[in-house]
Amino acid sequence: MEKGQMNERHCEWAGCGRQAGRGWDVDEKSYCGPHYFPGLERAFLEEYARWNGESEPTDKFKNLFGRYAERLYPAGGMPDKLSRGRIEMRATAWKKVPSGLEFSVERHLTAYRWSGPVRTVNQEWRFGLQTKDLSLVREQEVITRKLGIFTSMATPSSHARSRVGL
Numbered sequence: 001m002e003k004g005q006m007n008e009r010h011c012e013w014a015g016c017g018r019q020a021g022r023g024w025d026v027d028e029k030s031y032c033g034p035h036y037f038p039g040l041e042r043a044f045l046e047e048y049a050r051w052n053g054e055s056e057p058t059d060k061f062k063n064l065f066g067r068y069a070e071r072l073y074p075a076g077g078m079p080d081k082l083s084r085g086r087i088e089m090r091a092t093a094w095k096k097v098p099s100g101l102e103f104s105v106e107r108h109l110t111a112y113r114w115s116g117p118v119r120t121v122n123q124e125w126r127f128g129l130q131t132k133d134l135s136l137v138r139e140q141e142v143i144t145r146k147l148g149i150f151t152s153m154a155t156p157s158s159h160a161r162s163r164v165g166l
């Protein structure tokens, strides 16, 4: 595409025609500032409708969803410090649910009571299409690195501490 054309692109939202801004492209369509979010929302909902809800969604889907969620929670305000990057790069186990979608993401949290070691938890998040929000459905411990004191006991970590001395 030529530079001249880039500068003269117009918003593709029906009936708008204002000059489109750089960085407001969605799925190869150009939008003006006020129509970037509705354009993004529409593109995401179209991808959502296309997705079978079982297989892993496409990178395009993840990108649109990540950008959409980022817009809904501006200035890094997603719950539990979730971020667009984490959603796009690290989310797994995507599935469609009646209210929207769910995905899992592994998080590494510091376990203060254990004076420092990192706790790994698997969080299951749900995004509601109507409510337009993210909610934590479940959080499960994956691994606790406890400096090798004991490693083989398959106990939930909340009970593990009392067993250290055994």
Ligand SMILES: [Zn+2]
Binding pocket: 011, 012, 013, 016, 017, 018, 031, 032, 033, 034, 035
């Ligand atoms: Zn527009």
